[in-house]
Amino acid sequence: MPETASAAVTRASIGDSEFDRDTAVTRRAPGVYDIGLSAGWTIINAVNGGYLLAVLGRALGDALPHTDPFTVSAHYLTASRPGPAVVRTETVRTGRTLSTGQASLFQYDDDGNEVERIRALASFGDLDALPDDVRTSAKPPAIPPMGQCLGAEDGPAPVDGGSAIADRLMLKLDPATLGWALGQPSGRGEMRAWFGLADGRDADPLSLLLAVDALPPTAFELGLKGWVPTVELTVHVRCRPAPGPLRVSITTRNLAGGFLEEDAEVWDSADRLVAQSRQLARVRLG
Amino acid sequence: MPETASAAVTRASIGDSEFDRDTAVTRRAPGVYDIGLSAGWTIINAVNGGYLLAVLGRALGDALPHTDPFTVSAHYLTASRPGPAVVRTETVRTGRTLSTGQASLFQYDDDGNEVERIRALASFGDLDALPDDVRTSAKPPAIPPMGQCLGAEDGPAPVDGGSAIADRLMLKLDPATLGWALGQPSGRGEMRAWFGLADGRDADPLSLLLAVDALPPTAFELGLKGWVPTVELTVHVRCRPAPGPLRVSITTRNLAGGFLEEDAEVWDSADRLVAQSRQLARVRLG
Numbered sequence: 260m261p262e263t264a265s266a267a268v269t270r271a272s273i274g275d276s277e278f279d280r281d282t283a284v285t286r287r288a289p290g291v292y293d294i295g296l297s298a299g300w301t302i303i304n305a306v307n308g309g310y311l312l313a314v315l316g317r318a319l320g321d322a323l324p325h326t327d328p329f330t331v332s333a334h335y336l337t338a339s340r341p342g343p344a345v346v347r348t349e350t351v352r353t354g355r356t357l358s359t360g361q362a363s364l365f366q367y368d369d370d371g372n373e374v375e376r377i378r379a380l381a382s383f384g385d386l387d388a389l390p391d392d393v394r395t396s397a398k399p400p401a402i403p404p405m406g407q408c409l410g411a412e413d414g415p416a417p418v419d420g421g422s423a424i425a426d427r428l429m430l431k432l433d434p435a436t437l438g439w440a441l442g443q444p445s446g447r448g449e450m451r452a453w454f455g456l457a458d459g460r461d462a463d464p465l466s467l468l469l470a471v472d473a474l475p476p477t478a479f480e481l482g483l484k485g486w487v488p489t490v491e492l493t494v495h496v497r498c499r500p501a502p503g504p505l506r507v508s509i510t511t512r513n514l515a516g517g518f519l520e521e522d523a524e525v526w527d528s529a530d531r532l533v534a535q536s537r538q539l540a541r542v543r544l545g
Numbered sequence: 546m547p548e549t550a551s552a553a554v555t556r557a558s559i560g561d562s563e564f565d566r567d568t569a570v571t572r573r574a575p576g577v578y579d580i581g582l583s584a585g586w587t588i589i590n591a592v593n594g595g596y597l598l599a600v601l602g603r604a605l606g607d608a609l610p611h612t613d614p615f616t617v618s619a620h621y622l623t624a625s626r627p628g629p630a631v632v633r634t635e636t637v638r639t640g641r642t643l644s645t646g647q648a649s650l651f652q653y654d655d656d657g658n659e660v661e662r663i664r665a666l667a668s669f670g671d672l673d674a675l676p677d678d679v680r681t682s683a684k685p686p687a688i689p690p691m692g693q694c695l696g697a698e699d700g701p702a703p704v705d706g707g708s709a710i711a712d713r714l715m716l717k718l719d720p721a722t723l724g725w726a727l728g729q730p731s732g733r734g735e736m737r738a739w740f741g742l743a744d745g746r747d748a749d750p751l752s753l754l755l756a757v758d759a760l761p762p763t764a765f766e767l768g769l770k771g772w773v774p775t776v777e778l779t780v781h782v783r784c785r786p787a788p789g790p791l792r793v794s795i796t797t798r799n800l801a802g803g804f805l806e807e808d809a810e811v812w813d814s815a816d817r818l819v820a821q822s823r824q825l826a827r828v829r830l831g
Contacts, residue, residue, distance in 0.1 A: 329804075330777040330825045332618030334645050334666045336638045351664060352622045356827075357776065359620050361664070378637060378647070380620045380666055382776055389802030394767065396734060397798040448682060481680065490643065490668055491616040493779045495825045497801055512683040513818050515783055516675030518615075520821055532799050535806055537823050539616045539781045541642075 270459035298341035309472030325383035400508035429455035439479035448511030471536035492538035503528030556745035584627035595758030611669035619665035686794035715741035725765035734797030757822035778824035789814030
């Protein structure tokens, strides 16, 4: 078998990947879904917020008449843990172009009480039905070729080795935003990386929900250490991504009063701006 | 009476203004509020989305243990009309620093059916309890002095004279973003203005919810005409605004597939970035 064909069969495809397996929801009743949150998408012990968003997106894509997330706004209430969870959805409005839904993820705490982890409002549509017009003035981020960017496997771990999610991602960080890993943060609220799934599954609208919250926090480059929990995260998916690695650029302009915003944009291999997001996060000043 | 004192008594203050009167909600039951949506905040016949956000914010500020909106994410479902409406709130989670709530605004349609107009998730806190640290890299927008900016009263109406909201606002647009009013749109997705309430009421966190959605659409400067309905709008309030006029800067980078984002930032007279917002809107290409 030629090497190219061999490489093709070892790549995971959409529907048959770690990401698909770990976001799979089982419909228990109309609009109600069971899922086991995987320990494979944690940072230290916290389940990644982008992975959670993809889980909610998957449930809503099943519950609503439209399958593609256009805009998802999530408020993070309590920290999710690996293990069983239930997603309850509500269809708020169905329309010809867009449908709006709500989803909440619940888990049981140590005392057996059901606790809400995250609640989201979302509008879904059909990305393939959009017209082809593009009048964007946005430019792809200035990021070196992938071979010049650095991942966890490139020597002194720039991404904390204690994070299981590092094994699931193909994350190559722009050296210009890696000063923090060498104890020399740039002071600029910027983080840039090439992004993909480690098993080679291509990007789709659901994995974009993961991509916007998968890089190290910009706070690291601002010289802050410690946890930067998300309060609220909104993603706009603007285009179905082309196959190939994504480029993710995150910027923070306003760190004030113990909060900061993280603005992410995601570009595909065809130089299309495929997703934009903004989150409000709390910081502990170090 | 000295002229300055006379001017002071004719200025509306917070709690005693058109904006306060028209966002006032009456508690009918725990978490349920009645309001008459004022025709004074309409553009043509549509009730302004920022005014609606302020109404929801006012209800949530009463229902939740915290009074200041920190982040509000609203999905716009159907067009609101002037007249009676009810806001139903739910307390999702209460915490020491932040409380999260949900609010929906309903009206009756011509057939007597209750229709949901807008649904929002929001996290509220106490802006006065935030630490004073500011490490922002954001700069105030480049906008000429107010005397060089233009409002509806300055000759050929730059803002459509058919909009009642024009009488409620002190809106002075940067001439550099007014090409559309002269049939010469710049092609740049930018809109900048000095912003205040016409009766002189100072800004507060609630009026910031109005400020982020009160300028003409950036689509006008992109050469598009017609309606640009909001799908989703998220606001972060980052600081209690100082007295005096606000500067609002709105930018659009990505017009594609019939949708665009509008990013707004609001600066106060003390040069603090007091609010950031992003909305996803639909466009009709002209």
